[in-house]
Amino acid sequence: MAVDVFVSEEKIQKRVVELAEQINRDYAGKELMIVGILNGAFMFCADLIRHIKVPVQLEFMSASSYGDGTESSGNVKINMDVKKEMTGKHVLLIEDIVDTGLTLSSLMHLLEKRNPASLKLCSLLYKPARIKHQVKIDYLAFEIEDHFVIGYGLDYAGAYRELPYIGIYKND
Numbered sequence: 001m002a003v004d005v006f007v008s009e010e011k012i013q014k015r016v017v018e019l020a021e022q023i024n025r026d027y028a029g030k031e032l033m034i035v036g037i038l039n040g041a042f043m044f045c046a047d048l049i050r051h052i053k054v055p056v057q058l059e060f061m062s063a064s065s066y067g068d069g070t071e072s073s074g075n076v077k078i079n080m081d082v083k084k085e086m087t088g089k090h091v092l093l094i095e096d097i098v099d100t101g102l103t104l105s106s107l108m109h110l111l112e113k114r115n116p117a118s119l120k121l122c123s124l125l126y127k128p129a130r131i132k133h134q135v136k137i138d139y140l141a142f143e144i145e146d147h148f149v150i151g152y153g154l155d156y157a158g159a160y161r162e163l164p165y166i167g168i169y170k171n172d
């Protein structure tokens with residue numbers, strides 16, 4: 001098995017700073033509830049939050065999609081929920097990758113019902129070739145082609161999350 005570096009550590013860190021600056025401008029004067037989606041977004045979330053200048057309340061949640069994927073809502077299982085109330089808060093979800101969009105479109109529908117003051121999405125990666133459920137990504141680090149990627153939080157069968165770069169997994 002081989003891993004090709006797809007997005008280098010330097011490129012990721014540069015983009016993380018750019019996104020954080022954009023978020024700082026957009027939320028100036030406000031308080032932010034950042035919700036990292038586990039497990040994949042842990043590293044992206046940890047790097048991003050270090051550059052956020054507005055007051056932050058940090059939460060995590062874990063969700064998995066199920067079913068045949070033909071419905072854009074209602075088929076998401078919350079494995080771990082946020083502990084704090086979202087009502088009236090400016091909530092920013094941090095995700096690793098929007099692939100088919102099923103998980104995030106379902107999750108956004110569900111969280112809207114908790115009446116946050118605003119609900120936005122920040123994703124490390126987006127694969128437009130695979131999208132089936134449209135999701136509005138407010139902050140995106142990288143749009144990528146249809147590769148299975150690992151590293152920087154993303155896994156293959158639970159492994160490779162620790163890599164500081166995004167790689168392409170090759171079975172050879």
Ligand code: IMP
Pocket residue numbers: 040065096097098099100101102103104147148149150154155156
């Ligand atoms: P979606 O519901 O199809 O958008 O799936 C999103 C989830 O699938 C992500 O949060 C990842 O956990 C996983 N996933 C999708 N594509 C990849 C990939 O290329 N590498 C690693 N995990 C992926």
